[in-house]
Amino acid sequence: MNRLVRxxxxxxxFAAVSSTALLVAQQTQQQAPRPPQxxxxxxxxxxxxxKALHNKILTMAKDTQFPDDKLGFxxxxxxxxxxxxxxxxxxxxxxxxxxxxxxxxxxxxxxKADASKPKTRASVVTEMEAAIAASYPLVDTKASPxxxxxxxHQAEHYGKLVSNYRMVGIVPPISRTAGRGGF
Numbered sequence: 001m002n003r004l005v006r007x008x009x010x011x012x013x014f015a016a017v018s019s020t021a022l023l024v025a026q027q028t029q030q031q032a033p034r035p036p037q038x039x040x041x042x043x044x045x046x047x048x049x050x051k052a053l054h055n056k057i058l059t060m061a062k063d064t065q066f067p068d069d070k071l072g073f074x075x076x077x078x079x080x081x082x083x084x085x086x087x088x089x090x091x092x093x094x095x096x097x098x099x100x101x102x103x104x105x106x107x108x109x110x111x112k113a114d115a116s117k118p119k120t121r122a123s124v125v126t127e128m129e130a131a132i133a134a135s136y137p138l139v140d141t142k143a144s145p146x147x148x149x150x151x152x153h154q155a156e157h158y159g160k161l162v163s164n165y166r167m168v169g170i171v172p173p174i175s176r177t178a179g180r181g182g183f
Contacts, residue, residue, distance in 0.1 A: 046151070047140050050139050050151060053154055058128055058132060060165070065170055066082070066170055068121055082161065083119055083121075086124045091111060091114070092150065094131050097138055100142045
């Protein structure tokens, strides 16, 4: 019996030491420093900014907390409606995609063609998603300083949309996100 107790004790001690060693190894592996990442390139920063900006605008276009009956809101008679701001951003995406492909783009004709399209959130979201799908791969491979002016322009539309949210008493999606401070 003494031998059985000793064998069991030794086996339990071995199991405890092995488990502790395994746990320490796992924690060390998790805490091990990761190899440094290469610094972002100028082109990569442009592409990331382009995508982040348009992802925020697409999130707003899809956001049903902004009611459909407010999509026709405009803060001044000379300004665009919320829905028209989304359409204008989409046309900008299409225009820059054509530019990156080296193709001509007739902004006035494209904007005129928009007049006959359905004026719904779903139609705007579908068109914006298609324009994004065409734009992002090109931006990843052909980002250039020319896009900085477009980022500036599209960011102005984003700012208008944020203001429109606030004017109708709704918190924009980016400000609802956890950890953003609710600003």
